[in-house]
Amino acid sequence: MFQGQMARRSIPILKQLFTSPSSHLTPTRSVTYMPRPGDGAPRPVTLIPGDAIGPLVTGAVEQVMQAMHAPVYFERYEVHGDMKRVPQEVIDSIKKNKVCLKGGLATPMGGGVSSLNVQLRKELDLYASLVNCFNLPGLPTRHENVDIVVIRENTEGEYSGLEHEVVPGVVESLKVITKFCSERIAKYAFEYAYLNNRKKVTAVHKANIMKLADGLFLESCREVATKYPGIKYNEIIVDNCCMQLVSKPEQFDVMVTPNLYGNLVANTAAGIAGGTGVMPGGNVGADHAVFEQGASAGNVGNEKLVAQKTANPVALLLSSAMMLRHLQFPSFADRLETAVKRVILDGKYRTKDLGGTSTTQEVVDAVIAALD
Amino acid sequence: MATHLLRRRVSQILSQAIPCPTSPLSVGRAFSSATAPIRATLFPGDGIGPEIAESVKQVFRGAEVPIEWEEHYVGDQIDPRTQSFLTWESLESVRKNRVGLKGPMATPIGKGHRSLNLTLRKELNLYANVRPCYSLPGYKTRYDDVNLITIRENTEGEYSGLEHQVVRGVVESLKIITRQASLRVAEYAFHYAKTHGRERVSAIHKANIMQKTDGLFLKCCREVAEKYPEITYEEVVIDNCCMMLVKNPALFDVLVMPNLYGDIISDLCAGLIGGLGLTPSCNIGEGGIALAEAVHGSAPDIAGKNLANPTALLLSAVTMLHHLDLHDKADRIQNAILNTIAEGKYRTADLGGSSTTTDFTKAICDHL
Numbered sequence: 001m002f003q004g005q006m007a008r009r010s011i012p013i014l015k016q017l018f019t020s021p022s023s024h025l026t027p028t029r030s031v032t033y034m035p036r037p038g039d040g041a042p043r044p045v046t047l048i049p050g051d052a053i054g055p056l057v058t059g060a061v062e063q064v065m066q067a068m069h070a071p072v073y074f075e076r077y078e079v080h081g082d083m084k085r086v087p088q089e090v091i092d093s094i095k096k097n098k099v100c101l102k103g104g105l106a107t108p109m110g111g112g113v114s115s116l117n118v119q120l121r122k123e124l125d126l127y128a129s130l131v132n133c134f135n136l137p138g139l140p141t142r143h144e145n146v147d148i149v150v151i152r153e154n155t156e157g158e159y160s161g162l163e164h165e166v167v168p169g170v171v172e173s174l175k176v177i178t179k180f181c182s183e184r185i186a187k188y189a190f191e192y193a194y195l196n197n198r199k200k201v202t203a204v205h206k207a208n209i210m211k212l213a214d215g216l217f218l219e220s221c222r223e224v225a226t227k228y229p230g231i232k233y234n235e236i237i238v239d240n241c242c243m244q245l246v247s248k249p250e251q252f253d254v255m256v257t258p259n260l261y262g263n264l265v266a267n268t269a270a271g272i273a274g275g276t277g278v279m280p281g282g283n284v285g286a287d288h289a290v291f292e293q294g295a296s297a298g299n300v301g302n303e304k305l306v307a308q309k310t311a312n313p314v315a316l317l318l319s320s321a322m323m324l325r326h327l328q329f330p331s332f333a334d335r336l337e338t339a340v341k342r343v344i345l346d347g348k349y350r351t352k353d354l355g356g357t358s359t360t361q362e363v364v365d366a367v368i369a370a371l372d
Numbered sequence: 373m374a375t376h377l378l379r380r381r382v383s384q385i386l387s388q389a390i391p392c393p394t395s396p397l398s399v400g401r402a403f404s405s406a407t408a409p410i411r412a413t414l415f416p417g418d419g420i421g422p423e424i425a426e427s428v429k430q431v432f433r434g435a436e437v438p439i440e441w442e443e444h445y446v447g448d449q450i451d452p453r454t455q456s457f458l459t460w461e462s463l464e465s466v467r468k469n470r471v472g473l474k475g476p477m478a479t480p481i482g483k484g485h486r487s488l489n490l491t492l493r494k495e496l497n498l499y500a501n502v503r504p505c506y507s508l509p510g511y512k513t514r515y516d517d518v519n520l521i522t523i524r525e526n527t528e529g530e531y532s533g534l535e536h537q538v539v540r541g542v543v544e545s546l547k548i549i550t551r552q553a554s555l556r557v558a559e560y561a562f563h564y565a566k567t568h569g570r571e572r573v574s575a576i577h578k579a580n581i582m583q584k585t586d587g588l589f590l591k592c593c594r595e596v597a598e599k600y601p602e603i604t605y606e607e608v609v610i611d612n613c614c615m616m617l618v619k620n621p622a623l624f625d626v627l628v629m630p631n632l633y634g635d636i637i638s639d640l641c642a643g644l645i646g647g648l649g650l651t652p653s654c655n656i657g658e659g660g661i662a663l664a665e666a667v668h669g670s671a672p673d674i675a676g677k678n679l680a681n682p683t684a685l686l687l688s689a690v691t692m693l694h695h696l697d698l699h700d701k702a703d704r705i706q707n708a709i710l711n712t713i714a715e716g717k718y719r720t721a722d723l724g725g726s727s728t729t730t731d732f733t734k735a736i737c738d739h740l
Contacts, residue, residue: 142515159582161581169552169588170549170551171584172546174546175544176543177545209530210530213535245618246515246643247513264610264636270615271619275615275619
């Protein structure tokens with residue numbers, strides 16, 4: 001019986017030894033993408049390096065794009081977290097280019113300056129924030145079979161910024177939920193599931209306590225669910241959801257949430273799948289899209305990361321692959337993703353948050369070398 | 373008989389020798405009287421409640437804990453004095469005894485009455501919810517090194533219940549943070565850290581976005597932190613906290629947070645150690661009232677079948693004993709529970725075994 005167990009346990013190890021490490025990552029050639037004449041002209045993309053590790057990781061993306069000869073060129077604008085507002089020229093540039101790539105913007109804590117990340121999202125009406133949390137092959141984590149997309153309402157909810165002091169010592173903050181915003185985020189979530197062949201959408205809420213607010217959100221989700229009979233829909237309370245995420249994450253597929261819960265769920269899901277250093281994501285609205293590190297965009301690392309230049313560029317590289325696909329350059333996106341996944345699988349060049357000792361530049365060089 | 377009296381006297385001397393801080397929150401000294409046993413209110417609850425309450429009584433008898441239980445049940449009619457199914461007598465009993473244990477209660481569906489948990493919270497002014505989360509040796513989850521306590525503000529924050537529809541399709545919900553409530557829970561958190569030998573208290577917040585509300589909470593925590601210079605104090609943004617908890621829970625020690633974050637984080641931590649069926653919980657009220665409770669549901673499908681897992685209620689009773697400064701009894705019972713689970717011979721169905729409730733309880737009594 002013991003030998004039988006040994007034999008059974010060694011099968012996956014033997015399988016790994018006999019297949020070459022990158023064979024299942026070689027992209028098969030496909031000629032189904034037929035561009036229109038002139039689609040290959042270089043597209044301008046606004047680039048906001050941001051604070052702290054931001055310039056480091058956006059520099060990484062620029063290097064890789066150049067090495068691939070991707071048909072994008074970057075218009076760089078300096079924005080820092082302690083500015084009062086995002087400069088008008090940056091907003092105009094994004095409105096012209098429709099696509100932006102951004103490093104994180106740090107928000108000073110409790111300092112009376114509202115977060116620039118939130119401001120950018122509200123001004124450009126980027127109402128959906130998307131984080132794709134999945135296990136990367138070769139990166140060991142405690143949970144397997146994780147492939148969750150968290151779609152989070154980005155403009156209202158708890159982040160309305162409407163606070164005031166009623167009397168000294170008593171502060172109120174308004175959480176606003178509207179049918180309009182809930183409906184459009186639900187529509188986006190189901191549309192995403194439909195276009196990406198996802199099977200289930202889960203709405204995360206706390207309607208047993210906040211009956212009117214989250215109740216309105218759920219009502220909108222249920223209405224939209226009836227229009228997509230092929231996609232399963234269910235609801236889960238946010239505290240139970242977090243508990244299930246740490247014990248059985250494979251049950252989740254696409255999750256749609258209001259603003260605050262989305263932040264927590266996205267970070268939890270990113271943590272179980274490998275950390276916020278590797279998860280891609282972005283914000284999208286009706287007219288514009290801003291791509292950035294998936295979860296926790298306000299987390300720009302500490303001075304040590306900047307000084308030692310050991311920030312993890314993987315998240316932004318995978319987000320820029322999403323951007324390339326959004327700009328309809330699928331072949332470049334596939335090449336970039338394959339190269340990044342190959343580097344992670346090899347395991348030789350990994351930054352500190354993944355358990356390695358490489359610097360950002362070493363990882364970038366490895367990705368460029370892995371491009372085909 | 374003589375050895376029995378000697379053991380009681382020794383345990384009382386030990387419990388009085390443990391230094392009690394003189395803060396008004398610690399009323400432990402008042403309880404350990406030499407002759408009379410301590411009276412505690414017991415709400416067995418619904419569903420599996422009565423069975424697991426019986427387990428607790430059996431284990432306490434086996435460990436010779438000087439507690440006399442006063443049992444109260446949820447009525448089937450609404451008491452107009454409390455606007456709920458809990459009678460005024462039950463609440464008075466908790467107020468008088470200052471300590472209680474509550475099993476799972478299913479709130480009956482319907483209108484015209486408050487939920488049972490809400491009634492208890494409001495009437496007894498239970499302001500802090502304490503959940504010690506530690507990995508149970510012998511019950512393997514993906515996380516082995518969890519050892520943290522979550523302390524959650526229980527009265528205000530996002531759960532004030534103040535919502536209204538502004539116009540059709542637009543709803544507002546108020547989140548209230550007051551200086552008084554934040555100071556109260558921060559005081560309790562640091563006091564708890566000090567009396568249980570914890571080294572670090574982390575305040576969890578989202579003050580970069582909700583600057584005034586969470587900013588006020590943080591200000592209160594900082595004020596209290598200055599009074600306890602030997603305890604390290606740090607502030608962590610909640611999204612970072614979630615990520616660090618799932619990557620490396622050993623980084624945290626005591627967590628103190630407002631209502632909503634506390635709800636989510638404490639359930640997340642319960643998930644790390646194996647679920648609500650194993651998590652103890654204790655609610656602290658004004659004047660040193662402590663109401664320990666089992667946070668899982670009443671499981672009506674296995675009620676009465678002798679299959680329920682009493683671990684959560686037992687561990688909650690242990691936190692109740694710690695609150696009463698009966699630390700040696702508490703440690704004895706806790707070790708018995710952990711050893712029984714670690715041994716693996718007697719485990720209930722939800723832990724992967726096949727024992728009944730009574731077998732499991734008997735195994736714990738044998739381990740005492």
